[in-house]
Amino acid sequence: MRKVRIAGVPEHFNLPWQMAIEEGSFEDRGIDLQWTDVPEGTGKMCQLLENRETDLAIILTEGIIKSIVAGNPVKIVQGYIDTPLLWGIHVGANSKYQSLSDLRNTKTAISRFGSGSHLMAYVNAQKQGWDSDALQFEVIDNIEGAVKALTEGTADYFMWEHFMTKPLVDKGSFRRLGDCPTPWPCFVIAATDDFIKKNPGTLQHILQAINAYTVEFKEIPSIDRTLANRYGQQLVDIQKWLSLTQWSQEQISSEVIDTVQHTLIDLKLIEKTLPATKILK
Numbered sequence: 529m530r531k532v533r534i535a536g537v538p539e540h541f542n543l544p545w546q547m548a549i550e551e552g553s554f555e556d557r558g559i560d561l562q563w564t565d566v567p568e569g570t571g572k573m574c575q576l577l578e579n580r581e582t583d584l585a586i587i588l589t590e591g592i593i594k595s596i597v598a599g600n601p602v603k604i605v606q607g608y609i610d611t612p613l614l615w616g617i618h619v620g621a622n623s624k625y626q627s628l629s630d631l632r633n634t635k636t637a638i639s640r641f642g643s644g645s646h647l648m649a650y651v652n653a654q655k656q657g658w659d660s661d662a663l664q665f666e667v668i669d670n671i672e673g674a675v676k677a678l679t680e681g682t683a684d685y686f687m688w689e690h691f692m693t694k695p696l697v698d699k700g701s702f703r704r705l706g707d708c709p710t711p712w713p714c715f716v717i718a719a720t721d722d723f724i725k726k727n728p729g730t731l732q733h734i735l736q737a738i739n740a741y742t743v744e745f746k747e748i749p750s751i752d753r754t755l756a757n758r759y760g761q762q763l764v765d766i767q768k769w770l771s772l773t774q775w776s777q778e779q780i781s782s783e784v785i786d787t788v789q790h791t792l793i794d795l796k797l798i799e800k801t802l803p804a805t806k807i808l809k
Contacts, residue, residue, distance in 0.1 A: 530730055531560045532723075535573050536586035538565040539692050540759045540769065541609055541715060544741040545586070553741070557733040567670045571643035577602050583723040584734070588613070588644040589780070590710065592718045593788045595642065596807050597798045601721040603809040604785075606735055607776035608742075613714035614772065615648050616690040618702040620678035625685070628656060628706045635664040637674045637683035645687050650795040652687065652708040660795055675701050691769045695760055711791065712784050713776065724809055742775035779808060
C-alpha cells in the first residue's frame with residue numbers, strides 16, 4: 529500500500545474526496561490516501577507543499593499559481609472545480625458599515641498572506657475601483673479568528689466562501705454586504721514536482737478514482753441532504769450551491785493560467801509571468 533498525503537479545506541467542495549476515502553476507492557488501487565484538513569486555506573497549503581509536508585493539495589487556482597511563480601516546486605495536475613468561487617464580503621453584526629463602498633480604506637481580515645482571502649481582497653478592490661495599494665490586512669488564521677476580529681473591531685471586513693459562511697450570517701455573527709466571484713475556475717489539484725516525478729502511476733490512479741466520484745457526484749440520491757447535514761448548512765442553500773457548482777475531470781487550460789497571471793501582474797501581486805507549461809503538468 530503506497531502512502532500519499534493530501535490536504536484540503538474542510539468544506540463541501542471536498543466531500544467527493546471524503547466519500548472516496550471512506551468507501552475504499554483508493555485502497556482498492558493500492559493507495560493509502562491520508563487526508564489532512566487545512567481550515568487556514570490556500571496560504572497554509574502552499575507552505576505545506578513547499579515544505580513537502582503534503583504530496584497533493586486541493587487548492588485555489590490563483591493562490592497556487594502565485595506560489596508557483598514565486599518558486600514553489602509544484603505543478604497543477606488537473607482542474608477540480610470548473611466554476612467560480614463566490615466570495616462573500618462580511619462585516620461584524622454591529623459594524624457601522626452598511627455597503628461595499630463604505631469599506632474603502634478599511635482593514636480586511638485574511639487567513640494569511642498568499643491566501644485566497646488575501647488575493648481576492650485585491651480582486652475586489654480592483655472591481656470596486658479602489659486603490660489596491662491602500663489595502664490594509666489583519667492576519668486571523670481561520671474563520672474563528674475572523675469572527676473574533678470582526679466582533680472586536682481589529683478588522684473591518686472578511687472575505688470567505690459565501691455558503692460556508694452563511695451559517696454565521698444566519699445566526700447573526702456576520703452581515704454580508706455583497707459577493708465577489710473569482711473570474712476563473714476556482715479549485716485545482718496540485719502536486720509537488722518530486723511526487724509527480726517519482727509516482728506517475730499512483731497519481732494517475734488517484735485522479736481516476738476521484739474523477740469517477742465527481743463526474744456523478746450531483747446525481748447521488750439525497751446528496752443535498754448529506755451535504756447539508758455534514759456541513760451544517762440549510763438545505764435550500766446547499767441546493768443553490770449545487771446548482772452553481774461544476775466539478776472538472778480535465779486539466780485547466782493555458783488560457784486560464786494566462787488570465788490569472790495577467791490579473792496578478794495588474795494587481796502587483798507577482799513580478800513576472802511563466803509559460804503555462806511551467807505551471808501545468
